[in-house]
Amino acid sequence: MIAAREMPETKKSRQGALHELKRHKILYLMCIPGLIILIMFCYVPFAGIWMAFTDFNVVDGIFGSKFVGLDNFKYFFTSSMGWKVTYNTLVINFFGIVLGIIFPITIAILLNEIRGKAFKKLTQSMMFFPYFISWVVVGAIIYGIFSTDVGVANGILAWFGIEPIRWYSEPKYWKEIIILANVWKWSGYNSIIYLAAMSNFDGSLYEAAKVDGANRLQQIMRLTVPMLKPTVIVLTLLSVGRIFYGDFGMIYGIVGNNPVLIDEVTVIDTYVYQSMRTLGFSYSTAIGLFQSVMGLILITLANSVAKKVNDGEGLF
Amino acid sequence: MHANGRLQDRLVSGFAYAFITLFALLCLYPLLLTLSVSFSSEQAIARSGYSIFPQDFSLDTYRYIFVNSGDRIARSYVVTIVVTIAGTLGALLLTSMVAYAISIKKLRYRNVIAFICNFTIIFSAGLIPWYIVSVNYYGLKNSMLALIVPSIFNVWNMFLLRTYFAHISPSLYEAAEVDGANHFTIYWRIALPLSKTALLTVGLMYALQYWNDWWHALIFINDRDLFPLQYFLYNILSNVNAISSGRIPSGASGSITLPAETVKMAVTIITIGPILFLYPFVQKYFVKGIMTGAVKE
Numbered sequence: 001m002i003a004a005r006e007m008p009e010t011k012k013s014r015q016g017a018l019h020e021l022k023r024h025k026i027l028y029l030m031c032i033p034g035l036i037i038l039i040m041f042c043y044v045p046f047a048g049i050w051m052a053f054t055d056f057n058v059v060d061g062i063f064g065s066k067f068v069g070l071d072n073f074k075y076f077f078t079s080s081m082g083w084k085v086t087y088n089t090l091v092i093n094f095f096g097i098v099l100g101i102i103f104p105i106t107i108a109i110l111l112n113e114i115r116g117k118a119f120k121k122l123t124q125s126m127m128f129f130p131y132f133i134s135w136v137v138v139g140a141i142i143y144g145i146f147s148t149d150v151g152v153a154n155g156i157l158a159w160f161g162i163e164p165i166r167w168y169s170e171p172k173y174w175k176e177i178i179i180l181a182n183v184w185k186w187s188g189y190n191s192i193i194y195l196a197a198m199s200n201f202d203g204s205l206y207e208a209a210k211v212d213g214a215n216r217l218q219q220i221m222r223l224t225v226p227m228l229k230p231t232v233i234v235l236t237l238l239s240v241g242r243i244f245y246g247d248f249g250m251i252y253g254i255v256g257n258n259p260v261l262i263d264e265v266t267v268i269d270t271y272v273y274q275s276m277r278t279l280g281f282s283y284s285t286a287i288g289l290f291q292s293v294m295g296l297i298l299i300t301l302a303n304s305v306a307k308k309v310n311d312g313e314g315l316f
Numbered sequence: 317m318h319a320n321g322r323l324q325d326r327l328v329s330g331f332a333y334a335f336i337t338l339f340a341l342l343c344l345y346p347l348l349l350t351l352s353v354s355f356s357s358e359q360a361i362a363r364s365g366y367s368i369f370p371q372d373f374s375l376d377t378y379r380y381i382f383v384n385s386g387d388r389i390a391r392s393y394v395v396t397i398v399v400t401i402a403g404t405l406g407a408l409l410l411t412s413m414v415a416y417a418i419s420i421k422k423l424r425y426r427n428v429i430a431f432i433c434n435f436t437i438i439f440s441a442g443l444i445p446w447y448i449v450s451v452n453y454y455g456l457k458n459s460m461l462a463l464i465v466p467s468i469f470n471v472w473n474m475f476l477l478r479t480y481f482a483h484i485s486p487s488l489y490e491a492a493e494v495d496g497a498n499h500f501t502i503y504w505r506i507a508l509p510l511s512k513t514a515l516l517t518v519g520l521m522y523a524l525q526y527w528n529d530w531w532h533a534l535i536f537i538n539d540r541d542l543f544p545l546q547y548f549l550y551n552i553l554s555n556v557n558a559i560s561s562g563r564i565p566s567g568a569s570g571s572i573t574l575p576a577e578t579v580k581m582a583v584t585i586i587t588i589g590p591i592l593f594l595y596p597f598v599q600k601y602f603v604k605g606i607m608t609g610a611v612k613e
Contacts, residue, residue, distance in 0.1 A: 288442025
């Protein structure tokens with residue numbers, strides 16, 4: 001899809017191509033180091049995809065190992081773990097997307113209603129803080145909140161006279177905790193995107209609405225929200241295109257390798273990493289390939305939807 | 317009607333202040349909690365749990381960490397600083413060169429180059445092939461390069477920089493070209509100096525990425541001497557028990573409680589360190605970057 005749009009006019013003579021390379025030699029040379037990195041770390045590994053269809057062993061190498069067809073994929077989809085990690089990935093991402101739209105938009109709209117400049121500046125930088133820390137630090141914070149003996153959460157429960165909960169040995173809470181941590185970390189950041197969109201809105205529309213007697217709430221519901229729609233659509237499509245990709249850092253940073261919790265929240269990415277050690281390279285390559293292919297299909301679909309609703313403008 | 321409208325306006329504004337205040341506090345609260353615990357005494361924490369105000373204010377935890385693992389933290393700090401500086405400078409150079417080249421409209425194959433970059437976003441071989449190639453062919457196991465090179469070219473950042481470069485008037489370049497300057501000279505002498513803010517923005521984004529990275533260490537590094545800070549913290553957190561059974565500082569009696577809770581929080585503060593002091597001053601550049609990225613050319 002992008003190929004069709006971005007490839008240059010073809011069928012120029014070979015000499016033309018050589019001539020072009022020579023004429024802009026320095027510009028092309030400047031691209032080489034960056035492209036080498038991409039080739040080394042993104043394109044060369046494509047050869048390794050073959051492992052997904054073999055029973056890889058180190059002695060025979062990637063192309064010498066026994067060909068097994070789709071066995072690795074079959075194993076993934078017939079094992080309970082295959083469906084479980086796919087389900088976990090989709091659920092965590094789905095709620096992450098929904099809350100990751102509603103919450104930042106609310107913040108952006110409300111920030112826009114606030115007149116006090118200093119207050120706005122201060123609160124905005126406070127809300128931006130979580131973006132600057134790593135998932136490991138978030139993990140430490142979450143430990144501080146949910147640790148059984150000294151954590152804040154159990155302190156609050158005790159205040160209400162409720163028995164403490166052993167959070168770190170109760171898997172059932174952790175999808176929610178991770179989803180909320182994700183919203184917490186990204187809301188300040190994402191609200192900036194919506195504020196950017198809102199700063200481009202036509203002020204005269206609001207003036208006209210005021211003249212017509214519309215109050216703030218009506219202006220928000222009738223003007224701001226509808227005008228944010230294109231931005232919301234683009235951002236949603238981008239995240240839907242990546243819905244099969246879990247956030248490795250988020251999962252591992254928060255639950256680490258806690259054996260009690262990991263199964264409940266393990267996503268495709270963390271499962272690939274875990275199974276690399278236990279179930280071998282071929283199997284985990286196959287899972288990774290399943291993820292990439294699903295990702296490719298979805299992002300392609302999302303891109304064509306984006307083009308339809310956005311006057312031919314794709315996602316990238 | 318009018319009075320009613322004004323009342324509603326005031327309600328909206330009141331709600332806005334309340335909501336924003338609450339969420340802003342919620343965003344900073346964990347930091348204050350972590351700070352306060354790290355300055356509390358372990359006994360007080362064991363007695364009454366975490367609290368936002370330091371209890372029995374003490375520097376014991378930091379002293380304990382300094383005595384026990386000061387060397388290790390110092391080494392991790394050095395690793396992180398070297399990786400962050402080298403990575404950021406290298407990444408800025410590589411990224412800006414490609415961004416500059418494909419911002420020149422005369423370059424016929426710039427769309428081919430853009431496609432090569434874009435494709436890596438939409439399809440990848442996955443972790444395992446990437447890992448095998450990196451370890452077996454590029455020798456990145458237990459090498460500091462493993463923390464720098466794989467993330468030295470970020471396609472999003474490249475397109476962000478291209479957007480900035482595309483805004484520079486071509487007439488500035490043309491004058492230099494007439495004077496016989498080649499494109500590298502123009503890039504170095506004209507494009508880069510004109511894009512200082514953009515470079516600072518993207519540079520800070522790279523720096524934050526390198527500072528906070530522990531995933532590459534998890535994948536590639538076994539050698540404790542090469543642990544970056546965040547991975548050092550990760551190990552402490554996931555080996556809570558290991559640290560409580562660690563050596564007791566010389567001269568201390570056996571009855572002393574090991575400051576496990578406060579240690580975790582103090583190490584957390586130590587790893588955030590510079591971000592804590594820098595982020596209020598640099599956040600405006602991140603805002604600028606996000607806004608540029610959000611509004612496509």
